[in-house]
Amino acid sequence: MNNFKLLDCTLRDGGRGFGNSWGDEVIKCISNSLVNAGIDIVEIGFLWYIADGVFRVNTTLFREMEEMAPFLNKNGYYVAYLEFVLFKRQNHTIPLRRSDMIQGIRLGILKEELEEAIPTMLLIKENGFDLYVQAINIMAYSDEELMSYINVMNEIHPFAVSVVDTYGDMEDGPFLDIFKKIESGLDEGIAIDFHGHNNKGKTLHFAELLIAMFGESQRTVILDATLGGIGMGAGNLCTEEASELLMKRGYPYDIEMLCALTDRYVKIFKSKFSWSGNHLTAAIADRWIASLVISNLLNYYGNLTAEERRLFYYMCPMNGDINKLDDVYRMVHSYDKENSRNNLEFLSEIFNGKDIFIIAGGSSVSGYINEIKKMIFDESVMVFMNGHYAGDFTDYSIRSYAFLNSPMHLNKVKNNMNIPKIILSRTDWDIKEDTADIIEVNLKDIVYKERILANDTVILFLNLLFVLKDKYQINFSVNIAGFDGTYATERECYIYRKIVDEFSRYYKIRFLTNSRFGAE
Numbered sequence: 389m390n391n392f393k394l395l396d397c398t399l400r401d402g403g404r405g406f407g408n409s410w411g412d413e414v415i416k417c418i419s420n421s422l423v424n425a426g427i428d429i430v431e432i433g434f435l436w437y438i439a440d441g442v443f444r445v446n447t448t449l450f451r452e453m454e455e456m457a458p459f460l461n462k463n464g465y466y467v468a469y470l471e472f473v474l475f476k477r478q479n480h481t482i483p484l485r486r487s488d489m490i491q492g493i494r495l496g497i498l499k500e501e502l503e504e505a506i507p508t509m510l511l512i513k514e515n516g517f518d519l520y521v522q523a524i525n526i527m528a529y530s531d532e533e534l535m536s537y538i539n540v541m542n543e544i545h546p547f548a549v550s551v552v553d554t555y556g557d558m559e560d561g562p563f564l565d566i567f568k569k570i571e572s573g574l575d576e577g578i579a580i581d582f583h584g585h586n587n588k589g590k591t592l593h594f595a596e597l598l599i600a601m602f603g604e605s606q607r608t609v610i611l612d613a614t615l616g617g618i619g620m621g622a623g624n625l626c627t628e629e630a631s632e633l634l635m636k637r638g639y640p641y642d643i644e645m646l647c648a649l650t651d652r653y654v655k656i657f658k659s660k661f662s663w664s665g666n667h668l669t670a671a672i673a674d675r676w677i678a679s680l681v682i683s684n685l686l687n688y689y690g691n692l693t694a695e696e697r698r699l700f701y702y703m704c705p706m707n708g709d710i711n712k713l714d715d716v717y718r719m720v721h722s723y724d725k726e727n728s729r730n731n732l733e734f735l736s737e738i739f740n741g742k743d744i745f746i747i748a749g750g751s752s753v754s755g756y757i758n759e760i761k762k763m764i765f766d767e768s769v770m771v772f773m774n775g776h777y778a779g780d781f782t783d784y785s786i787r788s789y790a791f792l793n794s795p796m797h798l799n800k801v802k803n804n805m806n807i808p809k810i811i812l813s814r815t816d817w818d819i820k821e822d823t824a825d826i827i828e829v830n831l832k833d834i835v836y837k838e839r840i841l842a843n844d845t846v847i848l849f850l851n852l853l854f855v856l857k858d859k860y861q862i863n864f865s866v867n868i869a870g871f872d873g874t875y876a877t878e879r880e881c882y883i884y885r886k887i888v889d890e891f892s893r894y895y896k897i898r899f900l901t902n903s904r905f906g907a908e
Contacts, residue, residue, distance in 0.1 A: 393653030556585035750872030873904030
C-alpha cells in the first residue's frame with residue numbers, strides 16, 4: 389500500500405549553507421516543478437527566521453506567511469519550518485489559515501522545550517494548519533524522555549511526528565530501536581517523519597529500513613529529502629534516490645523532472661558550495677558537530693593538507709560557533725618549527741618521574757589552593773593552563789610552567805609571569821626567535837589520536853603528555869584541578885569523559901576538584 393510520502397526540503401534545509409539565497413525565479417521554478425513531479429510535500433522555507441526590519445531578498449527566509457504566496461503552486465501541499473526557540477523570542481502569533489497559505493507548519497523543538505511549546509502546538513492546530521513536530525537531535529533523548537515525548541504527542545495529536553538525526557550519527561541499532569518505540573507507542577493516526585543527515589552515508593539505507601519496517605503498515609511515513617542531496621555539511625537524503633526507491637514499489641514520481649531540476653538549479657551551487665559525506669564526517673558524527681561548522685570547513689578552508697584537515701575536524705567547536713573557526717585554523721595551519729622535536733625531548737626530561745599538577749581555569753581551584761599546596765613536594769611540576777592561578781603559587785620554588793594555546797593568553801602573562809611558557813605553534817604568534825622562556829611545539833607533533841583531540845587547553849596538554857610518554861618512555865602521574873566543565877553541554881561532557889578515560893589507560897589521572905569530565 390502507498391503509505392509513504394516524500395517531503396522535499398531543498399528550498400529550506402538544502403539552501404542553508406548559502407543563506408537560502410536561491411533567487412525568486414529559481415524558488416518559483418523549483419516549487420512548481422517539485423509539485424509537477426509528484427512530490428507529496430514541499431517545504432517552502434523558514435518562517436519568521438530573520439529579525440523584523442530585515443527584507444526577504446531572493447531567499448526562502450520568510451518574515452510573514454503572505455510572502456510565501458507567490459511561490460505556491462495551487463496543486464501542491466506545502467509546509468514551512470518554524471524554530472520554536474526563535475519564535476518564542478519574537479512578537480509573532482500564528483494567523484488563521486487561509487486557502488492561499490501553506491497547509492502545514494513544522495515546529496522544531498529541543499527536548500527541554502517540550503512542555504513550553506505545547507501552547508504553540510495547540511495554536512497551530514486551532515488556526516487550521518497541519519502540525520508537524522520535529523524532535524531535534526533525537527539521539528539526545530533517553531528512553532524515559534522519548535516515552536514522555538510520545539505521550540505528549542498522543543495528547544496533542546499532530547499530523548506528523550518528525551525524528552531528526554541532527555548530527556548524522558545514528559547507527560542501525562539505535563535507529564531501529566527509536567522507530568520501534570515510536571511505532572508501538574504513538575497513535576496510529578499520527579504520521580512518522582524521518583529527517584536524516586548523510587555524515588555516515590546511511591540516509592538511503594535508513595530509507596530502505598523504514599520501507600521494510602512500515603511497508604505493510606497503515607501508518608503514513610514521510611521521508612525528508614533534497615535535490616541532489618544538497619545541504620549543509622554532509623547533506624541529506626537525495627530526492628532522486630528516494631523517489632526511485634519508492635517508484636520501484638509503484639509510487640508515481642517523475643524522476644526525469646527531478647533530475648532535470650538538480651541539473652539546472654542545484655549543481656550550479658557546487659561550484660561555490662560543497663556538501664558531501666566522507667570518512668571524516670562519519671568519524672566526527674558522534675561529537676555532534678553542527679552541520680554549519682562542517683560546511684564552513686568544506687567551503688572556506690580548502691587549502692589545508694589532509695593531515696591538517698583531520699586535525700581541524702577534531703578541533704572545531706562542538707557548540708557550532710563558526711566565529712572560532714579562524715582561531716582553530718591558525719593553530720592547525722601552523723608553520724613547522726624546526727626545533728619542535730628538540731623541545732619535545734627537553735619537555736620529556738622535565739616531566740619524567742614527576743607528579744604533574746595541571747591547574748585549569750575553573751572556579752573550583754580558588755577554594756582549594758591551600759589543599760593543593762599541601763600536596764606539592766620536590767618532585768612536583770606545576771603547569772598552569774593559560775596561566776590561570778599561577779600568581780597564587782609564586783611562593784613555591786618548584787618547577788612551574790604555563791601552557792598556552794593562543795596569543796591572547798600569551799599577551800596576558802608574558803609581562804607579569806616569570807615562568808617558562810609552553811606554547812603551540814600558530815601562524816599568528818608575535819614572539820621573537822630568541823625568547824628564552826618560550827618552549828614552542830607543533831600541534832601535529834603532540835597529537836596522540838585525532839579522535840581524542842579537542843580544542844581545549846587541558847585536552848591538548850594531556851595529548852602532549854601521552855606523546856612524551858610514548859616517544860620517550862617516561863613515567864609520571866597527573867593531578868588535575870579546575871577542569872570543572874561548568875558550562876559544558878551534555879555531549880561535550882560525554883566526549884571529554886571518553887578522552888580522559890582513554891588517557892587514563894596509559895598514565896594515572898587524579899581529579900583534585902569536582903569535574904563533570906571525570907571522577908572527583
